[in-house]
Amino acid sequence: xxxxxxxxxxxxxxxxxxxxxxxxxxxxxxxxxxxxxxxxxxxxxxxxxxxxxxxxxxxxxxxxxxxxxxxxxxxxxxxxxxxxxxxxxxxxxxxxxxxxxxxxxxxxxxxxxxxxxxxxxxxxxxxxxxxxxxxxxxxxxxxxxxxxxxxxxxxxxxxxxxxxxxxxxxxxxxxxxxxxxxxxxxxxxxxxxxxxxxxxxxxxxxxxxxxxxxxxxxxxxxxxxxxxxxxxxxx
Numbered sequence: 001x002x003x004x005x006x007x008x009x010x011x012x013x014x015x016x017x018x019x020x021x022x023x024x025x026x027x028x029x030x031x032x033x034x035x036x037x038x039x040x041x042x043x044x045x046x047x048x049x050x051x052x053x054x055x056x057x058x059x060x061x062x063x064x065x066x067x068x069x070x071x072x073x074x075x076x077x078x079x080x081x082x083x084x085x086x087x088x089x090x091x092x093x094x095x096x097x098x099x100x101x102x103x104x105x106x107x108x109x110x111x112x113x114x115x116x117x118x119x120x121x122x123x124x125x126x127x128x129x130x131x132x133x134x135x136x137x138x139x140x141x142x143x144x145x146x147x148x149x150x151x152x153x154x155x156x157x158x159x160x161x162x163x164x165x166x167x168x169x170x171x172x173x174x175x176x177x178x179x180x181x182x183x184x185x186x187x188x189x190x191x192x193x194x195x196x197x198x199x200x201x202x203x204x205x206x207x208x209x210x211x212x213x214x215x216x217x218x219x220x221x222x223x224x225x226x227x228x229x230x231x232x233x234x235x
Contacts, residue, residue, distance in 0.1 A: 013215040017076045022217040023068040025194040066199025067217045079207040090203040093150040096196035097169040101146040107163040129232040172196040
């Protein structure tokens with residue numbers, strides 16, 4: 001974790017009650033027994049940076065970058081968590097995936113939790129760009145990739161990662177849900193080990209003001225670099 005560029009954290013929104021950062025890949029939100037190797041956490045880093053207690057109102061996977069929202073008071077924390085739980089917060093992600101995805105689509109595929117409970121899970125997607133590059137990974141001389149915009153309406157664990165793998169367009173750098181051949185190529189040939197999933201925006205109604213707030217996070221450098229390498233242009 002010492003190689004993480006987290007000092008200081010990039011603050012992309014702040015008022016008297018809420019603050020949002022652009023979380024880098026590899027940074028845990030808070031301590032977790034399933035990631036005993038980590039000794040750096042977003043909660044502690046932001047607390048020290050602001051000099052006050054902070055409350056994460058939602059979560060992002062360790063491997064996912066982008067908008068991460070915190071409350072600065074317990075009451076605001078409860079109000080924002082309620083909005084997330086009720087599906088009133090619009091979350092938008094971008095992912096670089098294997099293959100040419102359809103122009104748009106919906107993934108309605110229930111997911112099973114670790115305790116065996118099956119939960120409904122729904123994701124809609126739009127393809128923002130496609131490219132074919134001369135990477136030989138297997139029997140073909142070229143490889144195809146897509147930049148997709150993902151909008152989940154449920155918040156299941158690893159939902160976007162599992163849903164993209166389910167439709168055979170796994171996210172680059174995803175382990176264990178992705179493609180081992182692709183991941184190995186990007187690590188060995190390009191030195192890229194990160195997962196290409198980025199939370200680009202979070203939109204919600206501010207509990208204190210009633211205003212619609214839209215917080216956007218620019219791509220992390222590694223995401224932008226891979227877009228260039230793969231010639232995936234939003235234009």
